Amino acid sequence: MTGLHERHLAVSPEWLALYYRHPLELTHGEGRHVWDADGNRYLDFFGGILTTMTAHALPEVTKAVSEQAGRLVHSSTLYLNRPMVELAERVGALSGIPDARVFFTTSGTEANDTALLLATAHRGSNQILAMRNSYHGRSFSAVSVTGNRSWSTTSLSPLQTLYVHGGVRTRGPYAELSDERFIEACVADLEDLLGHTRGVAALIAEPVQGVGGFTAPPDGLYAAFREVLDRHGILWISDEVQTGWGRAGDHFWGWQAHASSGPPDILTFAKGIGNGMSIGGVVARADVMNCLDANSISTFGGSPVTMAAGLANLSYLLEHDLQGNARRVGGLLIERLRAVGASSPAVREVRGRGLMIGIELVKPGTDEADPEAAAAVLEAARAGGLLIGKGGGHNTSVLRIAPPLSLTVAEAEEGAEILGEALHAAT
Known part of the structure; x- marks a missing residue:
């Protein structure tokens, strides 16, 4: 040792x-x-x-961090922050969400925690749908919607969480079905579940389950879910902490594999955008983002240094395809x-x-x-x-x-x- x-x-x-x-x-x-x-x-x-x-030690990112740190390291969200506004503009436009508002955090856990706060406040309900085998972070609320026993560290919860089939294609009761029948069975399960509840706030789902072992449903599952959710007024939170920024290759965001339903109501992101700097965030429609009726700030979310890193990293990602x-x-x-x-x-x-x-x-x-x-x-x-x-x-x-x-x-x-x-x- x-x-x-x-x-x-x-x-x-x-x-x-x-x-x-x-x-x-x-x-x-x-x-x-x-x-x-x-x-x-x-x-x-x-x-x-x-x-x-x-990349490790990407010159464009290290230069941006160094130059910003030489000017101003920290200010908080109580002051106007040009790098934060510029990155929010770019992320909001890339998200596909109309009239998007962006709130920056310091991690994916905090981003998902914020998304759950928004959804429950907007809907006036603490009931959340989550996927089996999912992982959404280590905060009290994020753990409570994590459907993975190894990472769900407490059974105590501020939320009433109901778990849905569909995140794992090749295991479970529907594994032997064709993709079309698999989607039909998962939708029927969702419909049945909602028949026993009232006032569910949101479904939170990773388009590809990260900690769960990079499992994914057939393309189109969440579009089919969305038709059911919309009938009940339930929001869709797409957890893009691991799937965002083009990592999946075919799409910039994981939700786009289910794009016939349009963008999610709320999108969370983190990890890759900072290339190692601590950036997370939430994108939501204005009516959802603005539903909170109390003041809030972020001391470290949207830090000038991390925002400068995010801008440089995102530019490099897009310019080099x-x-x-x-x-x-x-x-x-x-x-x-x-x-x-x-x-x-x-x-x-x-x-x-x-x-x-x-x-x-x-x-x-x-x-x-x-x-x-x-x-x-x-x-x-x-x-x-x-x-x-x-x-x-x-x-x-x-x-x-x-x-x-x-x-x-x-x-x-x-x-x-x-x-x-x-x-x-x-x-």
Whole structure:
């Protein structure tokens, strides 16, 4: 155990998770690579939990941060803030939500917490629909709408949460149905559920479930849900903390895979927009955003420094078509990983879109999740010079792969080869 690890354990809560038997101290990064305190170099396929969206030490972002920090680090929302207004204008326009209003927070958890506050206030109800296998953050309200046992840390809740089928396509009671019948069954379940309730405020859903193992319903499920929700006046919150900014390749936002219903009433975002700086936020229609009848501010949301980083990062993303790169290179990577998975009896499924890919591991010859194998592959991949993540329901048996969106073809090939070797060594 390293001295830093011992010091970490002495001052940190026991529930603060660390990866690896011998935890890693990262000291610096560049592009798609990071280095540890011992000088080892790694290809980063997890990006600080999908947060390093463009690249490590991206010059455009570091320059913007440095220049803004040299002028003014902090002011709070009590004063006009040009970088905040400029980023809000761009995010609001990109969101697709008409007459959009944008509120910045410091994390995805806080963004989802704000969205739940808005929805319950707007509807005058504390009833929320959420998806099974979902994850929405670690605040009291976000935990209470998280349908993933490993991350739902308390059964106490400020909300009455009702869980809906549909977030996981290949497991559960509807797994064997065709996509069309799957959607029909999930809609019927939703209709039945609403027949036993009154006054539900909102449905909160990740278009692709992140911590849940990069699972997703068939395209069009949330459009079908939206028809039901609209009849009941229920709002739709799209949690885009992990799916936003083009990571899924085909779409800029995850909700656009269900676009026949139009944009959500509320959209939450975080992670990649700051490329490591602490930015989260909420976009909502003006009538929803303005429904609160009390004053509020944000001390740190919309910080001039983080907003400058977000503006530079978003500009780089759009100018270099990193969404297109995620689609092209992600398509190649998932093809390579499926070829790797086909030769391993431990791999149940390789799924995903763009640069958001999950590899689900099971005990060979069964459909039983194998979290021990996932942990072993994580270690073997690190030994080979590759950092990945893991997740997936309460079994944590899915390898999560989400590199920076500037990943090159050569790096995708390299990562797939290392991961293939790790799978065969550890399973």
